[in-house]
Amino acid sequence: MAIERRNLLAGAAAAPIAAALPLAGRRARAQAANTIRIGVLNDQSGLYRDPTGPVSVACARLATQEFAARGINVEVIAADHQNKPDVAVNIARQWFDRDGVDAIADVGASSVALAVADLVREKNRVMLNTSTATSDLTGRACTPNTVHWTYDTWMLAKSTGGATVRAGGDTWFFITADYAFGHALERDTANFVRQAGGRVLGGVRTPFPGTTDFSSFLLQAQASGAKVIGLANAGGDTINCVKQAAEFGLTRRGVKLAALLMVLTDVHALGLRTAQGLVCSESFYWDLNDRTRAFAQRARAVAGQVPLTMHQAGSYAAVLHYLKAVADMGVAQAKADGRAVVARMKAMPTDDDCFGPGRIREDGRKLHPAYLFEVKRPEESRGPFDLYKLLQTTPAEEAFRPLGEGGCPLVRS
Known part of the structure; x- marks a missing residue:
């Protein structure tokens, strides 16, 4: 049978393309094998968007850009878990099973983090937790795949709660977000209050998320006669509580507000006239020293002129240290064994512009100093983000719960 010339020519032309397809596939697979994928999983649209959100993603990407010279391909993707554990776990599972994600960073809400940590352990990947509060992540819920940065x-309770009791605030009433984070923060702070000889007169738990009117809870707190109202909440909840307490004139009547988790974005949103005099604890402040100021300049070049929180600084620092461990052990081994990566991270000293030198303990707890700040008066501020003055520093080895007290099964007795 005769073969038409046009068909012969078409087949000849197609042959190089067909031969090239396996080569392209091999190249793509080779590139994927040498690529580390990091998923930043956090709140992109809700109460915690400002202290974490898109700026945390930008800070993680900044770390990868600064590490690019080490010859490792790094990709950063992001998703919004909406502060819902089931949504977060579904995203993480898809990232691991379909998208080849090697590490999850940020994470946020404590209920989300506890759920994602179990999946990360099951899949033997890495969780770089930089914005979750619950100390249970290095206690009963610790895993060999998690770093809590x-x-x-516990740190917040010791720094802010302890300072408030020493200043005479020895009777407390708690307004607590009703989920894992709020429960842990109230528990840890109440322990410090009682150890210092103070008393907890009562408390109320507020639905999370969705509560915006805290007036009835604040009135209950006032009626208790407590000297201190402990705000065991965060983000928009803390902002609303402080604003509404000011509207009711509670602080003018001698009641002290203890914002147990308040960060720079919250103070910026409140304004100095409302927030002045409040104390809070963070492990990073952009204007702390030359290194933090240098980081802030680089971060704002990619994220815009925004206040920077310890959560966002943590995203940069944790991703940077993770990549150092990957480079030290090799991409192939790092992709194959998340536990081995975390073990290498613990074995290597940490050092970055946000937190300075430090280390990661065997329970996954990253150690660095904690700082107690007081919010400046309007006339003390020199610019839009000049909001804090430093009151005291807790050294790294004293800032976090002692290793043997958390109940982490990874800790050798």
């Missing part, structure tokens, strides 16, 4: 409820 920035802060936790």
